[in-house]
Amino acid sequence: MARDLLGVSRLSDPVLRRWLHGLPGVDQVGAEARVAGLGTRSIKTTAKAFAIDLAISMIDLTTLEGADTPGKVRSLCAKALVPDPTDPTTPRPAAVCVYGDLAATARKALGDSLIHVAAVATAFPSGRASMPVKLADTRDAVEGGADEIDMVIDRGAFLAGRYLQVFDEIVAVKAACARPDGTAAHLKVILETGELATYDAVRRASYLAMLAGADFIKTSTGKIAPAATLPVTLVMLEAVRDWRELTGTQIGVKPAGGIRTTKDAMKYLVMVNEIAGPDWLTPDWFRFGASGLLGDLLLQRQKLATGAYSGPDYVTID
Amino acid sequence: MTRFDYAPAPESRAVVTIADSYGLFVGGDFVPASGPSFPTVNPATEEVLAEIGQASAADVDRAVAAARTAYEGVWGRLSGAERGKYLFRIARILQERAREFAVLETLDNGKPITESRDVDVPLAAAHFFYHAGWADKLGYAGLGGSPAEPPRPVGVVGQVIPWNFPLLMLAWKIAPALACGNTVVLKPAETTPLTALLFAQVCQEADLPPGVVNIVTGAGPTGQALVEHPGVDKLAFTGSTEVGKLIARSVAGTRKRATLELGGKAANIVFEDAAIDQAVEGIVRGIFFNQGHVCCAGSRLLVQESIHDEVVHRLKRRLATIRVGDPMDKNTDLGAINSATQLARVREMTAVGQAEGAERWSPACTLPDRGFWFAPTVFTGVSQAHRIAQEEIFGPVLSVLTFRTPAEAVAKANNTPYGLSAGVWTEKGSRILWMADQLRAGVVWANTFNQFDPTSPFGGLKESGYGREGGRHGLGPYLTTGATR
Structure with a gap:
């Protein structure tokens, strides 16, 4: 498929380089001005209520700490199953995102709920390991019951122009997502945009990941600053929009890290709505990688329902 | 709700008070116009917002006389530093009353509130801030004179502005004129006079000496009376190329200077x-x-x-x-x-x-x-x-x-x-x-x-007019150099 799209019989670094560097550039000032313009949208009343519930349903509720324990993961799953004990109409988040070794714990705690288990793999967050290790990491998480795998690209290879290596690694990890029954875990490809530095590089990395078979493209690990930003997500939303026009295949987008408030989430949803289009406004095609965001969304949800702020003590802290 | 439809998010219009009718602003006071009044409407609803006085030739004459008195009596003699203080004060009041100006501009002009709020009003204030800074530095602008003897103002300036950026065009005109020591008679467009009249209140609030800024409202004949008035030393016009040509013909052979910012097809x-x-x-x-x-x-x-x-x-x-x-x-x-x-x-x-x-x-x-x-x-x-x-x-x-x-x-x-x-x-x-x-x-x-x-000069070539507004270049038309005065 990649070879057909590029019109070549064999992929190589020069072939990929020509294609990626032939993409239109991103003007930094213009892209940031567009984000600032969309940031002035005023989301009120019914639109706000809709957007809050939508945002909650798009969260990958995340814990990715060295100090994570099965107990902490179970507690996070409990929160995912009942986000707001005072209001059973509250939607559930899309997934719980953990390290691979805790995927089985999460799977068990979530039971037969529709909440997915997402696991980071491929020597997250640095990606600095040999391919066999990365693939074993991936298989281990899939066997543990992960529905979704969040892999990292080799940024060193990407920035050095070894595009074929990045491509091949994504293809190999995608293959490792396959289960014996013929189904496969969804693959999210983390570009770690904070290390790519320019919007041109973000656009090229997005196209490379989509070409290699990513189901989702994701901004960040959350371990590097800056993590997700609005302009980076804008560039990625433009990429998936244009990719669908080019190939007919729809790819999801996941900004992760640094999104903490309802106001932030609203800005992202406005951008999804007006850049990629309403087709992306579902948990199937857009996710927030976040831990603290859920609490603020719940506070704002209670405020809309009751007309008064309840205060942080009325939102559970897990 | 199954789609992300943005609910209405209307800005409140409670922040503005619109009178039933308005007169002219001459010599520091609001005075009735002698001509018949005309309505200004909200183009988004066709609702009549207020009745506006139509300035006759006699009214324009009184306004020019008030500007002359203010020029010779006060403003033309004031030091640059003192003029700068007034301009800084006006700029700050524009910022303080920014919401009021934005709402009024949107009601009278029809432009989106986000634009009047984020573009027109902040830029108008920025023009006053920028030119306030120039007022006591004109001798350093390289436009003649010297730091010890800065270039002199031109005198009484007649200014005619369009309806597309009513307050902003007012700021482009009035701020440099005042910074350079001139007094002005300004005619806003007949469809959008309200923010200019609110600006007149700002002049009062800033204790600007009476007659330094005069606002005469009306349509073409009022503008014509201002353009042809012999007491005007300089004209500044922004508008159509058609009217610009009429103005250029009118000033040809007179002592008046003119700058014209006209149409475009960019x-x-x-x-x-x-x-x-x-x-x-x-x-x-x-x-x-x-x-x-x-x-x-x-x-x-x-x-x-x-x-x-x-x-x-x-x-x-x-x-x-x-x-x-x-x-x-x-x-x-x-x-x-x-x-x-x-x-x-x-x-x-x-x-x-x-x-x-x-x-x-x-x-x-x-x-x-x-x-x-x-x-x-x-x-x-x-x-x-x-x-x-x-x-x-x-x-x-x-x-x-x-x-x-x-x-x-x-x-x-x-x-x-x-x-x-x-x-x-x-x-x-x-x-x-x-x-x-x-x-x-x-x-x-x-x-x-x-x-x-405001720091960047703006203006046209060919039939888009002549003269520049903004930046150092924008000061020139409002100054006479030592050699020519």
């Missing part, structure tokens, strides 16, 4: 190597900002042949998300056409475009029943010979043409009697410099469009 030139998504944004900003009621609007899109289809496709996709409607709603992108007259002009020109054979397209959008509305419109297949490629439409209407080589882009861009502005979109720095050198336009924007700043 080329927005997109090369095949441009950052396309941002270029599309620039095209949108170029022609749909302020409903296209912008003299420097990028109304002619020149797109390189090889990317024509892609750019047009992306532009149409983008225009499908433009929100047309209630200008007071904070999510509105495109507001109302300023007047029934202007709407008729836009309709006439788009009918001409169709008759000439260009292909017309507008996104699906429902326009309000009352008020003056026009959907964003794109004409493709336009050639230089078409009237819609030659004449200023002054509405949300874009004409798309193609070019093959940079030389052809330059030839087409310059093939107009106008020369106000142009835009160039390319990732190639050397081409930007070459194009800027070749384009006969007063302002050339590179990878952006419709950016304004």
